[in-house]
Amino acid sequence: MTNRVRHILSISGGKDSAALAIYLREKIPELEYLFYDTGKELPETYEYLNKIENYLGKRIVRLNSEYDFDHWLNVFGGFLPSARMRWCTKLLKLRPFEYYCGDDFVYSYIGLRADEEREGYLSTKENIKPIYPFKESGICYPDVVQILTEAGIGLPSYYSWRSRSGCYFCFFQQKIEWVGLLETHPDSFWEASKYEKVDSSTGKRFTWCGNESLKELACPERIKEIKAEHQERMERNATKAKGGRLIELLENDDVGPKACLICTL
Numbered sequence: 001m002t003n004r005v006r007h008i009l010s011i012s013g014g015k016d017s018a019a020l021a022i023y024l025r026e027k028i029p030e031l032e033y034l035f036y037d038t039g040k041e042l043p044e045t046y047e048y049l050n051k052i053e054n055y056l057g058k059r060i061v062r063l064n065s066e067y068d069f070d071h072w073l074n075v076f077g078g079f080l081p082s083a084r085m086r087w088c089t090k091l092l093k094l095r096p097f098e099y100y101c102g103d104d105f106v107y108s109y110i111g112l113r114a115d116e117e118r119e120g121y122l123s124t125k126e127n128i129k130p131i132y133p134f135k136e137s138g139i140c141y142p143d144v145v146q147i148l149t150e151a152g153i154g155l156p157s158y159y160s161w162r163s164r165s166g167c168y169f170c171f172f173q174q175k176i177e178w179v180g181l182l183e184t185h186p187d188s189f190w191e192a193s194k195y196e197k198v199d200s201s202t203g204k205r206f207t208w209c210g211n212e213s214l215k216e217l218a219c220p221e222r223i224k225e226i227k228a229e230h231q232e233r234m235e236r237n238a239t240k241a242k243g244g245r246l247i248e249l250l251e252n253d254d255v256g257p258k259a260c261l262i263c264t265l
Contacts, residue, residue: 008032009109010097011052011060013045014165015155016111016265018052019147020133024109025056031109033060034100036093039068040167042185044158051153063096069167073195080195080206082171098123107131111265115140118265158184165265168192171208176230178209179223189214 007028011017013035024031033056035049053060072091073080081088106128112118113134122130133139148154156165161180164170168181169192182189193214196207207213216222 004104006030006032006101006104006106007109008034008101008106009111010034010036011049012165012265013041013048013156014111014265015144015148015159016113016134018048018153018156019144020109020111020265021052021056022147022151022153023139024133028109033058034097035060035062036096037062037064038088038092038167039064040169042158042168042188044156045165048153048156055151055153061100063100065092065096067091078197078206080171080208088167094123098125098128101125101128103127105129109133113140113144114138169195169208173208174230175209175212175217175226178214178217179226182218182223189218193218 007030009017009021009024009031011021011033021031021033033053049060069088069092072087076085076087079085101123104127108123108128109131110122111134112132114137134144145155158165161184162173162177164172164177166172168185168188173181178189181192192208196205196213196215198205205211205213209217217226
């Protein structure tokens with residue numbers, strides 16, 4: 001390990017890490033900003049990164065894995081990443097981060113808010129210490145929105161139909177978000193569907209949404225059903241998310257696990 005001490009903030013293209021970058025801008029002028037580009041990002045993510053970069057007046061370093069998603073998919077025998085096997089996060093994001101840090105002692109700043117609990121891949125290297133400024137300062141969702149609003153950045157535009165940043169085919173997406181992808185970026189939706197397959201010898205299905213393929217999900221009647229189910233959940237959760245914003249309702253939905261820290265904050 002070297003004697004060099006560095007301060008690094010990983011920006012996902014989501015609201016929390018963006019707000020944290022703004023929050024720490026004056027507090028830690030030497031802060032380095034990173035983005036892990038998987039090559040499977042939404043165009044809105046790149047647009048939002050540019051807005052953040054312009055505000056900070058400092059470059060966000062774009063890191064790429066040595067090998068892309070398709071390479072690793074082949075290595076894993078066509079097994080799609082899942083909540084139980086998050087090889088995409090580990091190999092496309094965490095590994096490039098650790099390589100970038102090297103042996104330097106690094107304070108890694110993470111935008112986990114005081115009003116949420118998440119779990120996911122974090123570096124276990126002894127020279128990388130995670131720091132949670134929002135948790136330490138009691139900063140919650142309304143505070144994040146205020147930080148972004150006052151900076152003139154606002155929320156990412158994809159929050160009109162999606163609750164997370166990350167790859168367009170993220171397996172943590174709720175089905176209503178897959179519908180949003182289909183309606184907003186149909187080319188990306190159908191590109192994601194090409195990764196799904198059935199093992200001819202066992203009949204096992206490799207799909208993004210449990211045992212339902214994207215082709216099945218895209219049927220008009222199924223879309224109608226998903227929207228109706230989602231509307232019911234939104235109405236149940238409306239009192240929990242006081243502002244009634246879609247992003248709050250999706251975040252507080254009781255369907256599915258929480259996504260990885262390094263991907264979606």
